[in-house]
Amino acid sequence: STTQTSMKDYIKEETKEEREARMQWWKDARFGMFIHWGLYAIPAGEHKGKVLEKGKIGEWIMNSLQIPVAEYEEYAKQFNPTKYDAKEWVRIAKEAGMKYIVITSKHHDGFSLWDSQVSNYDVMDASPYKKDILQALADECKAQGVTLCFYHSIMDWHHPDAQAPHYPEYNTDKKQNPNFNRYVEQYMKPQLKELVEKYDPAVLWFDGEWIPEWTEPQGKELYNFVRNLKPTIIINNRVGKGRKGMQGMNEYEDAAGDFGTPEQEILSGKSNGLPWESCMTMNDTWGYRKDDNNWKSAEMLVHNLADIAAKGGNYLLNVGPTAEGEIPKPSVERLAEMGKWLQVNGEAIYATKSLNNFKEGETIRYTQSADGQYVYAISLKWVGNQLNLKNITPKEGSEIKMLGVDTPLKWTYDATKGLTIEIPKDLQAEAKRPCKYAYTFKIE
Ligand code: FHN
Incomplete structure (x- = not known):
């Protein structure tokens, strides 16, 4: 087909210099806001009287409590975040000194936060809210000069062609969905095309790549697919299978993706060339859990940022807004403290280079x-x-x-x-x- 013949192989054709130029803004930015937001904010760690075990993350509630799809879908009918104020969210990020925002366009539960043309399981079609959450955020990011990026899950517990056939065990063992490629071609890729063309994200942050259905060649193909939609876009290493556990750097040389993704940890030293970003929660969950009050101190968060910058990395710090649409107050307070610190010390963080003796x-x-x-x-x-x-x-x-x-x-x-x-x-x-x-x- 014409699309295939005009597809450029960016992995093979981009020079080191071109890649470095493309990623410069991102490396200079150093500090971004991760937003995990979706239907899971409604149960907030408790479904029908069952409370998630301590240590379990809120956005995994569908999986952890083995909630059947039809039962989980009920949350869509309740999703009405009347207090969502994109202007306020972007203000909070900007005042914290964060230069970019990475929001979950779709997490593992499969619910989309924009008006997707290939899905009815989105905020416009399935919820009473009926407003495009990503559009509002995109507009505000533009107005306030913060760079918009999307997190997008490859694993999907809702789509019949993607979910594990032995549901509700959700893609945890080797049994594969025979229709997975149909999901990729007819659902995931069209969704990504919509996201790139409608909202112009600067980064696509993939996740849920560990499922047995997904392979490194598919990751490389997806990487090129997205780069062809927007050549300047930056893509994390979870697009393919290169990620090495929670340490997040690459297991092999030619892994697809532009940067490594340590999760809940910081590299112990500098990386050997691969740019990286540590993503981290401020308490113990990504998606909102009403009973999680285990907040890191502002001091620890500032120290993490300094440590990461010294080692040449980025810090992607998470907030998990409530079902009403508010960023929890303890998060807002800590971010404000970080912003005050950065107003004085930002010069030592943004656009700096790493020393050998860091x-x-x-x-x-x-x-x-x-x-x-x-x-x-x-x-x-x-x-x-x-x-x-x-x-x-x-x-x-x-x-x-x-x-x-x-x-x-x-x-x-x-x-x-x-x-x-x-x-x-x-x-x-x-x-x-x-x-x-x-x-x-x-x-x-
Ligand atoms: O399973 C997800 C989890 O819910 C969360 O989104 C984090 C963020 O990096 N990533 C996955 C686990 O690696």
């Missing part, structure tokens, strides 16, 4: 400005009267400042002792410090 001890992380003129030493704890750094040799007469403080700091350098930066007395009072959680020294 850390010193447990509490210092280093980054470097893109032009190599400055090194940033981020101290994850308050330093006291002096900060001693062994990894850094400043230039003669170098100006050293703490970000957020105007006056340059006094310093000495000694080949054996290293660099010693003096911290002025007035900064010893917590209230006088430029920010909380971590302190950045900009060294020429």
Whole structure:
């Protein structure tokens, strides 16, 4: 057919330079918001009096409690998020210092958050809400200058051609749905085409690729299919079978996808070339669970961001909005704290380069400005009267400042002792410090 003959093989034909140029904005962005939102926000961890076990994630409730399709579909009739305010969501992300948003266009449960032409199981056709959630978000992202991206599940527990034949065990063992290719060609690909053409996402973040029906050649084909729809788009490594467990980097050399996807963890060091993004929850679930209050502290989240940036990665931090359409307050509060920190320290995070010596001890992380003129030493704890750094040799007469403080700091350098930066007395009072959680020294 004509589409096949005009398909370009981007995997084979793109040069390293072209790939790097395509991914530059994403690498510079460093920090994004993950949004897991769908029907599972309604049960919120409890279905017909049965509560999900502790540690189980909210968006998996259909699978974990083995809810039959017809019974789960009832939630679509209740999906009416009257408090959904795209403008507010984008504002929250933007004020947190997040440069992009990755929202679940469709999660494993199969429910679509836009008006899909190939499905009746979407927010327009199956819910009383009847408004295109993705359209509202796309409009707001454009208005506020935040980059829109989609998460899309390959696994689908709802579509008869995709769900496991031994339902309700859901694609967990080797038994395969014989009609899976029909789902791919007649449903998944048309959906992806709609998403790319209608909303122009900058990233497609695939997931649910571990099912036995899916193969690496299919992943490569899908990668090229999406790139042909939008050549500049960025695609994660879960498009194929390359992902190595939760560590998320590639198991083999030629795996499809542009970046690795560590999940709930941070690489212990730098990657050997493959760009990467750590995705993480703020509590213990992706999709909203009303009983999950195990929130990470704002301090821990800031430290994670600094650690990831020092190792050259991105941080994709999740929120799970409620069925009414609100981002939970504890998430909003933590994001606001991160935004305040980034307003002072963002210079040491965004568009920086990673150093070979990216850390010193447990509490210092280093980054470097893109032009190599400055090194940033981020101290994850308050330093006291002096900060001693062994990894850094400043230039003669170098100006050293703490970000957020105007006056340059006094310093000495000694080949054996290293660099010693003096911290002025007035900064010893917590209230006088430029920010909380971590302190950045900009060294020429
Ligand atoms: O099963 C999903 C899970 O629900 C969630 O979406 C995370 C996010 O990275 N990914 C899968 C597990 O790897």
